[in-house]
Amino acid sequence: MIRWIQRRNWLPEAALAAFVFLLLGGLDLITQGATAMFGSFAIAASFLFVRKLSYLASLLVLIAAAIQISFSLLPIFGSIGIPLLAFVVGAFSPKPWREINFVVSIFGGLVFAANVAFNPTINLAIFGGVVQLDDVGRVVIFITLSLLAISLVSLLWILGQLLITRLVHVGTEFDRLVYEEKQLKLSVELAEQSKRFEIARDINETVVQKLSSVITNAEGGIYAAKSNPEAGFRALEKVLDSARAAHTELRRLFDMINRGTAASTAPPTLADLENLAISMREIGLDVSVSNFGERFALNQSAELAIYRIIFEALQNVKQHNPAGTKAAVEISWLENGLQVLIKDNGVEIERRAVVGPGGLPVPYEAKDDLDTLLEKVSGPGLTAMRERAESFGGSLEVQRVVGIGFTVSAMFPSSGVSATSDTAS
Template identity: 30%
Template sequence: MTSPDTSTVPRPGPGRPGVLRWWRRHTLLVDALWACGLLALGVLPLAAGGFPGSPLLVQLFFSVALAVPLAWRRRAPEVVAGVVAALQYLQLAVGAHQALPMNAFATVSVLFTVTAYGRDRVWQAYLGIAVAGAVLLGLLSELSLVVLGSTTMIGATLAGYLRRIVRVRDEAAVERARRLEVERDSAATVAAEQERRRIARDLHDVIAHSLTVIVAQADGGRYAARADPQAAQRSLETVAATARVALADLRAALGALRAPGHAETAPLPGAADVPSLVASVRDSGHPVVLTVTGEATAVPAAAGLTAYRVVQESLTNVLKHAGGGVSTTVEVHHGPTLVRVAVADDGIGTASRAPGTSGGSGLTGMRERVEAVGGRFHAGPRDGGGWLVVADVPLQPAVAP
C-alpha cells in the first residue's frame, strides 16, 4: 500500500515545508537511505567479531537481509512486514538466537510503517507475530529480552498509530477540499448555464419583438407613403422609437457579458411598462385591447420583468403568426400574491406556434422565465380558434422545501 502522492492534490491550509514535500514525494529514495543507515549501524558491532553463538557470516547475512526490504517499507508495508517476520523466524530456526541490532531496527521500522500505512487487521496481526517472536527469543536466550522487545514493539506500534491518525486526517481534509472544489465548479457551471439562458431569452425577446414591429411599420409605411404621407411619417417615427428602445434593451442585456463595472445601469422594463408596449403594437396597425385590473402595488423587479417579457413575446407571436385582421386582448391582473397576464387572439397560425412544431424558442423562453420565479405558464389553442397565453407570476419567489 503506497502513501498518497501529495504533489498533485491540493492541500488545505498553509503550504508544507519544501523538505517535507520532497520527503513525501520520494518515498523509495528516502526509505532506501533509511535502510542503508540502519544497516551501517547494525553491522558496526559485527566489525569487532560479532556476537557469540553463531558464525559471523550468518549474522552478517541476516543483518543485510533484514535491511534490504526496508527500502520498500512505505511502498508495500504489509509485504515488507511479512518478509521481515519470516526472516527473523528463519534466523531462530537456523540457530542464530542472538538479538542482532538489525533485528530491533527492522522490527521497529516495519511495525511503525505497517501500523501507519497498512490495513487495520493486518497491523494488529503483525504486532501479535512480533510479540510472539520476542517471547520465543526470550525463551531461547534471555527472558529479559521478552520485556524489552515487547515494550519496544508496542511503542513502535503506538507511534505508528499516531502517524496513522494524522495521515487519515490529512487524507480526509484533502478529500473534503476536492469535493468542495468539485461542488464549486459544478455550481459555477450551473450558474453560467442559467445566465447564458437568461441572456439568450433577453436577446430573443428584445430582437424578435423589436424587429417584428419595425418590419410591420416599414411595410405599412411603404404602402401608405403615396396615399397618406402623414401615416408613413408616423410609421417611420414608430420605427425609430422602437429601434431606440431595442438598442437600450440590447445594451442592458449585453452588459451582463462585460465586467461588472461596464454593465449598463438603465432600468429594465416591468409590469408598469406593459401599456406603452401595447401602444407600440397598436400603433403598428394591429388592434390590441388592454385591460388592467387590481391594485398595482409595488411589483418586484424580477416579477415585473417576467410579466413584461411574456406580454412582449406573446404580441410578437401574434404579429408573426396570427395573420392579418387579428383582434388581440391583453389582460393584466394585479393580485395580492401574483401578477396574472393573459394574451389572446382570434387569428390563425396555431400550428406554427405549437410547442415542438418549429425551431423557435419563444414559448420555451417564456416558460423558463415564468418557472424560474416559481410561477405557472400555459400556452395553447383557444376554443373556437386563435391562441391563448396565460402566466401567473408570483410577487415573491417560491422557497424550495
C-alpha cells in the first residue's frame, strides 16, 4: 500500500482529502453550517500538499484555525483530521517541512483545545442543555485537552516516521525474507566452494609433482641423447607420460573449481531487478521497478548489458545523492525496441533541505534552466554504460531534470537485443 502511494503523484492525497472533507465537512455543514464546513475544507485540502508544496499544508491548517477563531465557531469536526494529518506528515513530508508541519499540527490541536475551553458561545442544546463553566474549570479543560492534543499529534507523527523508516531503510517482511533466502544460498555456496578449494589444493600438489617430473626427465633426456639416442627417446616417452598425467590433473583441477559455477554465477537477467531493488532498499535507496508493454525475449548478452547499465545507474544514484532519494526504473517494451529509464529525485531532496528567505524552499532561477541545458554530464561510469549500449546498436543519454534529479535514458533497437537477432547472427 505504501509503495503504491509513493509511486503515484496527487492521487492518494486527493482521495484522502476527499474522504476527510466529505465525512467531517459534511458533519460540520449539518451541525454548524457553511462557515464550519469551510474550516473543514481547509484542513482536508492540507492533505493535498503533504508531499509537494508542503508549505501550503501549513498555511491551510492556519487558515482553518483562523476561521474557527474569527467566527467563534464551536469545535469543528474537521479538527479530527489534524492527528491524521500529523501521521501523514510524519510519513511523507520532506525535510524541513516535516518538522514545520508537525508544529503547525500541534498549533491546530491547541486551537481546538482553546475553542472547547474558552469559546463563550459553546451551546450544547442539541444534547439537552447549556454547559456552564467558571474560569478555573475552563483553564483545567484547556490544559487537559492541550496535553491530550499534543500527545496524540506527537504519537501519530512519530508513528508515521517509524512506518516510512521501516519501509525504506529496513524493508518489508517480504524484503527481509528474500534477503535472508539470498544470504542462505550464498552461505551454502561459500561452504561448497571452500570444500572445492581444499580438494583443489590437493590436486595442485599432484600437478606440481608431475611438472617437476617433466622438467627432470626433459633435462635427463637432453644429456642422454648426446651419448645414446635411444636413451633420449625413452626419456621423451617419460616426459610425455608425465605431461599427460599433469594435463589430466589440471583438467580435474579446472572441473573442480568450476563445478557449480553455472548455478552460482549465472548472469543476472531483468527478472532479477526486483531482487536488486530489494538489495538497494536494504542499503537505504528506495527503488521501484516498472514494466510497460508486451515483453519479448532478449539475447543473453544484451540482457546482461542492460542489467549492468541499470545496476551502475542505481549505484551512481546511491553514491552521489543524499539520504531519502528515490529512484525509479522504467522499462518500456516497444514494437521496434526497448527503452530503459532510470530516474531519481536527488536534486529535489537536496534542495528541500535548504530553506530560503521566509522559511520557503530555495526558488528556481533562470540560471538553473540554463545550466541544465548547457551542462554535459560525463564520467568514466557513464562512458562505460554508453559503450555497453552502443555495442548492441543502442544509445544512452544522461540529462539533469531541473529541480528534480537525473534521468538516464537508454534505447535499444529490437534488431540488436532480441533473441531472434542472436539466433540469426
